[in-house]
Amino acid sequence: MKFLNSIFLLTAVAVNSVRGEVKYFEKCINDGDFAITFDDGPNLETSNKVLDILDEFDVKATFFVNGKNCVDVRNNKEAQDIIKREYNSGHVVASHTYTHPSGGITGLSDDELYDELTKVNELLDELIGVKPSFFRPPLGEYSESNLKIIEKCGIKANILWNLDSEDWDSSYNATQQYIDGLEGKDPYTHSFIALNHDIQKVTANKNLRIIIPYIKNLGYNLVTMDVCTGIPAYQNGKTVPSKPKVNDDKPNNDPNKDFVYENPQYLSVNNNTNNSETNGTTNDPNGNAKGTGIDSTNSVNSNLNNNSSDANTLKSSLMFTTAIMSLITYLLL
Numbered sequence: 444m445k446f447l448n449s450i451f452l453l454t455a456v457a458v459n460s461v462r463g464e465v466k467y468f469e470k471c472i473n474d475g476d477f478a479i480t481f482d483d484g485p486n487l488e489t490s491n492k493v494l495d496i497l498d499e500f501d502v503k504a505t506f507f508v509n510g511k512n513c514v515d516v517r518n519n520k521e522a523q524d525i526i527k528r529e530y531n532s533g534h535v536v537a538s539h540t541y542t543h544p545s546g547g548i549t550g551l552s553d554d555e556l557y558d559e560l561t562k563v564n565e566l567l568d569e570l571i572g573v574k575p576s577f578f579r580p581p582l583g584e585y586s587e588s589n590l591k592i593i594e595k596c597g598i599k600a601n602i603l604w605n606l607d608s609e610d611w612d613s614s615y616n617a618t619q620q621y622i623d624g625l626e627g628k629d630p631y632t633h634s635f636i637a638l639n640h641d642i643q644k645v646t647a648n649k650n651l652r653i654i655i656p657y658i659k660n661l662g663y664n665l666v667t668m669d670v671c672t673g674i675p676a677y678q679n680g681k682t683v684p685s686k687p688k689v690n691d692d693k694p695n696n697d698p699n700k701d702f703v704y705e706n707p708q709y710l711s712v713n714n715n716t717n718n719s720e721t722n723g724t725t726n727d728p729n730g731n732a733k734g735t736g737i738d739s740t741n742s743v744n745s746n747l748n749n750n751s752s753d754a755n756t757l758k759s760s761l762m763f764t765t766a767i768m769s770l771i772t773y774l775l776l
């Protein structure tokens with residue numbers, strides 16, 4: 444029996460090593476944390492507007508950038524300056540492939556995927572002196588066989604999402620997506636990774652200004668991906684230039700809480716229907732993303748028990764009032 448157990452353990456270790464060590468997140472590890480993320484940039488028309496708004500609200504976010512999507516970054520100084528501004532402002536810069544392949548990465552050969560990822564690594568290393576730890580696969584899809592290449596390129600975690608603004612699709616109201624996605628949730632029991640696109644006008648011109656105060660008023664702590672996952676933002680261990688503010692009042696700082704931390708076997712090209720970007724049906728040449736939000740369930744925070752009921756009632760009332768005010772502002776716009 445011991446012999447059989449040993450065989451089983453050896454087999455398990457072998458399978459793990461084949462699958463690699465690339466982690467997977469669709470929400471943050473700590474309840475109360477909320478990571479705003481942007482894909483598909485830089486874009487010369489909209490990315491700086493997004494950065495202006497983030498500055499205005501003193502919020503740090505995460506940008507999953509391409510090398511040659513809206514603009515050929517290598518041959519465009521303005522685009523290079525956008526990435527430098529993102530990094531120097533304290534946002535996290537992450538990888539979203541070099542060219543944003545229209546069919547995602549599951550159809551790429553190992554060599555093609557390696558090329559997509561190393562080109563982003565090299566570009567960012569030249570521009571800002573770091574290689575990214577985080578990767579978001581276009582369309583939100585990747586296969587088991589992709590993982591070994593992703594790991595080979597130094598990526599530490601694939602980042603998906605559990606709240607989708609659908610800002611690329613005019614048939615959706617991006618603000619309403621946030622309101623619906625956050626309804627019935629609270630920072631004591633939930634965390635979020637929200638998908639947006641800094642190449643979308645609705646995000647740059649309208650949505651961010653509404654949803655940032657809305658999220659803050661609900662009591663969430665807006666964080667970058669390194670804080671969200673507990674993993675350094677860059678492969679050489681470098682952190683962001685200026686660390687985002689950490690809200691000491693957030694409900695739980697226990698890093699050992701339950702969180703998604705696995706290689707998702709269910710995410711493959713054939714069966715991933717629940718959490719997929721898609722640009723195959725859109726005529727947008729920029730490979731805008733679409734995905735359906737995934738609800739996530741976290742454990743109840745035991746710290747809640749330490750708060751007095753009066754304080755909780757007062758805080759809840761304030762949160763409710765400010766949330767309603769934000770909603771009214773949104774409806775009036």
Ligand SMILES: [Zn+2]
Nearest residue numbers: 482483581732
């Ligand atoms: Zn994308």
